[in-house]
Amino acid sequence: MTLTCIRVNVRQLTQTDGTFLVSRKKVDNFSWEQLKGSTFLGQRKGGMPQMVGEFVLKKHGIDPHKDLNLIQNIDFANIANAFASGTGDYVQLFEPTASIFEQEGKGYIVASFGTQSGHVPYTTFMAKQSFIKENAEEIEKFTRALYKAQKWVETHSAAEIAKSIHPYFEDTDLQLIEKVAERYKNQGTYASEPILDEEEWNHLQDIMDEAGELPKRIEHKTLVNTSFAKKAIDD
Incomplete structure (x- = not known):
């Protein structure tokens, strides 16, 4: 591979995982320990949601491959439908699907992987x-345009954000979009600036390494160029 073929990270948009743990049954006092022995509908092996999911589970003393009946042979696009049809006790879902399931009584959000x-x-x-x-x-x-949008999101309410993006989610209720935006704002999912810093970069590699998907650690300066993000902030 020549130097000109190396892809470099130049800016960041989101800074947390966007998935949530959804339980089939309503749980008043959830603890991660409750997952042991359950059937867990996971994500694709090697994908970012699955790697983050495994990292969080291990953080709480759960070995996803020993303590769970882990299902990973369902295509990403069909995971939600599989859970809705009765497969699994728990599932890892993105928004707005997680909130839609909660609204329809198909599942209940009990924790945030982010x-x-x-x-x-x-x-x-x-x-x-x-x-x-x-x-x-x-x-x-x-x-610069990305940073401008990040500042707008940071300084505007979930209701304003929902109204702004609703045309891109015409089939989703406006109040539901507002709920999702509020949830993501509260947990800091939206990055407030485009800089991908070294601490975040190393944490990403820790997650990949924990999942057994990192052949070799790469220095932040090798694959991250923060000059454009810093210039956008300073201008």
Whole structure:
């Protein structure tokens, strides 16, 4: 691989995992210990949701491959439908599906993987070094626009955010979108600035290593270029 083919992280959008633990039954006093011996409908092996899920489970003393009946052979697009049809006691779901299930009585949100796993560069933008070299101005403009949007989200209410993005989720109730936005704001899922810092980078590698999916640790400076994000903040 030549240097110009290496993809470099240039900015960050979200800083926590966006999935939630959904129980089939309503649980008044949830504890992670309750998962032991249950059937858990997990995510794809090696995918970010599954790696974060395993990290959180192990944090609470649960070996996902020994203490659970872990199901991972269902396609990502069909996981929610499989749970709705009766498969599993617990499932790991993104929003707005998790809240929709709760609203319809198909499941109950009992925990957030995002709050349990801590800050991690979950959604980032990457580019080849050759592209960065040839299109620096475009990357600067995009990063400034992203930072402007991040500041807007940080300073506006969940109701305002929901109203702004509702056209992209026409089939979803506006109040439900507001609930989802409020939940993500409260747990700090939306990054307030585009810098992917070294602590987050190392935590990501810890999660990947714990899942057995990291062949080799890479230094932050090798695959992260913060110059565009810093310039956007300073301008």
